[in-house]
Amino acid sequence: MRETSWQNWSGSVRATPSAIAQPRDEDELARIVADNDKVRVTGAGHSFMPLCETGGALVRLDAMEGALDIAPDGKTAWAPAGWSLAKLTAELWRHGYSLPNQGDVNPQSLAGAISTGTHGTGAELGSLATIASGFRLMLADGSVIACDKGQNAQLFPAQRVSLGLLGIALAIRIDLLPAYxxxxxxxxxxxxxxxxxxxxxxxxxxxxxxxxxxxxxxxxxxxxxxxxxxxxxxxxxxxxxxxxxxxxxxxxxxxxxxxxxxxxxxxxxxxxxxxxxxxxxxxxxxxxxxxxxxxxxxxxxxxxxxxxxxxxxxxxxxxxxxxxxxxxxxxxxxxxxxxxxxxxxxxxxxxxxxxxxxxxxxxxxxxxxxxxxxxHWAKRHTLEFDDLGTLYPKTEDFRAVCRGTDPTGKFANRHLAELFRLGE
CATH class of the missing domain: 3.40.462.10 (FAD-linked oxidases, C-terminal domain)
Known part of the structure; x- marks a missing residue:
């Protein structure tokens, strides 16, 4: 890790993190999480809102160990959360599979796209978050858990579009289609x-x-x-x-x-x-x-x-x-x-x-x-906390999961802490 500067893709969001880290494995990532009071994860920087802005540690997951683990029935796969959509879709194609849908750019990380509700187009097709059926997460204490509808089920509905507030996604189970x-x-x-x-x-x-x-x-x-x-x-x-x-x-x-x-x-x-x-x-x-x-x-x-x-x-x-x-x-x-x-x-x-x-x-x-x-959570808006309850009836449930999972707000930067009032 080293002190450096960071900016998003458009250049409108700039930050000076205490360090930018590219861990190679989960043990190294766990040490980073344990050693820092504030941690955010960045992918390609395609968020126009300051979702990755931080004065703490900024983590990139693109150097992490990982591989696709395709289910025997070919309907789902565990994919490294830090892979770009470009890398993921090329690897899926090599194995004979496609994502059900994509947007019109592909540099974003899988985790970043899912956690912000990024989408393509299609009247019968949902956002990328709808193809996620399970997560492996590193929590604020460095421990790793899995969540889906069956295990740690209280986390799953919040984690599907989480803005990175619950933990660091390590792998995500995604739906697949035969290559088309x-x-x-x-x-x-x-x-x-x-x-x-x-x-x-x-x-x-x-x-x-x-x-x-x-x-x-x-x-x-x-x-x-x-x-x-x-x-x-x-x-x-x-x-x-x-x-x-x-x-x-x-x-x-x-x-x-x-x-x-x-x-x-x-x-x-x-x-x-x-x-x-x-x-x-x-x-x-x-x-x-x-x-x-x-x-x-x-x-x-x-x-x-x-x-x-x-x-x-x-x-x-x-x-x-x-x-x-x-x-x-x-x-x-x-x-x-x-x-x-x-x-x-x-x-x-x-x-x-x-x-x-x-x-x-x-x-x-x-x-x-x-x-x-x-x-869109990652694109320019002026939402404030008082808007959330009207727009999102499950806001208080989401806040409760955030506080229970990350009580010190390690994964909440200033923008998100203010928007969701997580410091209160």
Missing amino acids: HLVETIRAVPLAEIQERWDELAELHRHVEFWAFPYADDAILKTLDICDPCDPPEKQTDMDEKAFAIYCKTVRRMPKLTGSLQRQIMKGVKPTERRGPAYLIFPSDRDTRFEEMEHQLPRANGFAALNEVIGWIRDRKLPVSFPFEYRLVAGDDIWMSPFNAGSCASISMHQYAKMPWRDLFAEAEPIFRAHGGRP
């Missing part, structure tokens, strides 16, 4: 037509989503469906990152061009198709740094919220550089999951990281909240 291939199609479609046909599109395709620039009337519609086995795709991304980066730099210098450039971009969108192994088709390169706010809304409220926020941007002539991303996610029964009230429309609002975003998000957030939105 996907065909991706992308095309420009009038936003009004997408909204009119949305329920039909959601029934026709395993995955459907779209990106809508606030100043363009057409949107980029993307569908994914299972297809026959085929070779890996030649192109590893769904968009031209270099061209998009040039556009972002231009609107940063000349914000008044935002609208005209967005309409020009949409004129250049041509129908494309990619086919290949699912683990290669789900993710795409996302190298242009941005800030993000995302809300999960009752599915019936999604378009009303999107249309209102786009109208607000146009009325104010605000230079919002990125398109909105609109997805569907199935409901679940997880205590602190934004999806536990039922099927959701997920709306992500982005801004180029080098352009002003704080005031923009602060003013847009009430629009999403007014339509029943719950923010």
Whole structure:
């Protein structure tokens, strides 16, 4: 361990931990946990909220020993919690398996993605937390336990979306599917037509989503469906990152061009198709740094919220550089999951990281909240403790498990301790 500095992927969260540690095994990790009053774990730093910010020890698990342990029936596997989704899905493919779903990037750690409720898209598919059926956890005293519906069952409903507050996940039992291939199609479609046909599109395709620039009337519609086995795709991304980066730099210098450039971009969108192994088709390169706010809304409220926020941007002539991303996610029964009230429309609002975003998000957030939105835990939001009980009826149960499992708040940084009032 050594004293150093750390920042998240977008560069907006910075910290000076007392040390950054990369333990090689559980014994070494246990010593780190025992020797430090405060410990947080980081993966790829894809959280926009200060979930990993700490003045204590910051732990990376990517050097830990570990291997996949696939169940004899092939329906589940124990996977190292610190593996990136990229590493995990490639290894699963090598053994003939796929995850039921993925998001559109894959550098995040398995534990980080699950503990924050990260998701892909699919009307019948839940967040990554829904595929987790068991955990091996290191607690604040360095001991290791397992929890699922049968053992240490009082921890399991809190651990599924835990924000790392109960302990350090060492391994996670996840659901698997036999390896499958996907065909991706992308095309420009009038936003009004997408909204009119949305329920039909959601029934026709395993995955459907779209990106809508606030100043363009057409949107980029993307569908994914299972297809026959085929070779890996030649192109590893769904968009031209270099061209998009040039556009972002231009609107940063000349914000008044935002609208005209967005309409020009949409004129250049041509129908494309990619086919290949699912683990290669789900993710795409996302190298242009941005800030993000995302809300999960009752599915019936999604378009009303999107249309209102786009109208607000146009009325104010605000230079919002990125398109909105609109997805569907199935409901679940997880205590602190934004999806536990039922099927959701997920709306992500982005801004180029080098352009002003704080005031923009602060003013847009009430629009999403007014339509029943719950923010993604790892993306920009201004939730306070008093909001939690209304949004999450199991908040007090979750807090009780946190206090019982980690009574000194070793795994709670300042942001999380204040949000959940864990020091009281």
